[in-house]
Amino acid sequence: MPGSSTEFAAVGRFDNIHLGLSQEEALRILTLPEEQLESASDYYMAASHLINFPGGATEAALIGLVVDGGDQQSKRLARRKAVEVLGRLKVQEALPAITACLDSNDAYLVENTAWALEQLGCDDPGVHQRLIDLLGDEQQNRRVLIQSLASLGIEGALPSIRTLLNDPVPGVRGAALAAVARLSGRLDQVSALEDHLTLPNQMDRQSAIQDVIDCRAGQLLPSVLKAPVSPVFRMRAFKALWPESASRYQNLELLKTLDRLLLDDPDHLVLVHRYDDQPDDAFLIQEFFGTDFSRCYLALQTLRSRPPMLIWPLLRMRWQQEAHNDYGAHYFFIRLFGTIQFWPEDAKEVLQEWLLEAVETQRPQFMKSKPAAILALAALSPDVCALHVMRWLDPQQMPFWEARYAAAMAAMSLKMTCSLDPDPNPYVQARRVGSGADF
Structure with missing residues (x-):
């Protein structure tokens, strides 16, 4: 289940893991009563797999799943996925159904809804205000809400986002720093994200890299390339921030930087942990x-x-x-x-x-x-x-x-x-x- 824009950005690699599952079979599974499912995850699997089959039948089935009032866990999981897939497929006709999910008591569904509204470029001021209001609810994933508001360019969200600049949760704090930079056009506070790149929690370090990407803080690229996270995240930052056709940037040379990323030597990273004694x-x-x-x-x-x-x-x-x-x-x-x-x-x-x-x-x-x-x-x-x-x-x-x-x-x-x-x-x-x- 994706939990942040960092994770949403990587989902495409795993779109077609159910090889052999046809569109017709995926659609059929979504029509079955729960007691006829072979597995409780079948609805979710079918909704996920439909990303491979854009078109009217897929859109109708996924929208139907979103508006389905069923409260079984299998349906709740699949509904979250359906919202995500509709967002990725850019199905504008799904906006009313997706928007209604902002009122759900399922925080994960609200999270996916905020992300999908960003993907669909939602321009409804009323929906924007609803997203802003949700920032005051600590039960919500405020990181994703902030990211969606910033990506949609909602300058009216700035006062609410600024209240979260000192939030105790690093992922929320970092997203707020990046969003203020994006919405105000000022990068004077983004240097604080550098400290996030070596936080004890790996998810916080990964989130920090996404924050640097989101606010285009290229001056932090040298530090990002030393962060002890999967090379996938460092490469993503490199591709997002390195200027096209540039052979040098931020005192880095293109080929040496790429070579170092591919060689991935731990001596070139800032490791968070140390051993007090030599383990076996x-x-x-x-x-x-x-x-x-x-x-x-x-x-x-x-x-x-x-x-x-x-x-x-x-x-x-x-x-x-x-x-x-x-x-x-x-x-x-x-x-x-x-x-x-x-x-x-x-x-x-x-x-x-x-x-x-x-x-x-x-x-x-x-x-x-x-x-x-x-x-x-x-x-x-x-x-x-x-x-x-x-x-x-x-x-x-x-x-x-x-x-x-x-x-x-x-x-x-x-x-x-x-x-x-x-x-x-x-x-x-x-x-x-x-x-x-x-x-």
């Missing part, structure tokens, strides 16, 4: 399965100095048990594989197999592992990497641009020349023709 290898590996990336990066930084002979049996066991199917841990395992040079002889062939599999995966949750695996393979098995690099540089065979960028980095480290047509992504093309990268 098993503890460090377990940290890769956690949800706080600062702790994951600290474990990676520590593990890569441990003897490969000692940690390999543990890594192999945990990979086979869990990590191969846990997209968070998977990423950090891949990173570790590429930063240790002298693995035991029996590990090399296994690692090659795992890394090649990681590059070729089509699972959407594992996309950030693809460039990491290419760079790890270039470091560990350059001859094997060289056999595949040209294929990975081909946009037809490797649509994910970050993986092609990593392949270009690998090609340069392997001193290979590229004879392909220019890459459609300007960053990949810049790396292919550029020089001076740090490998």
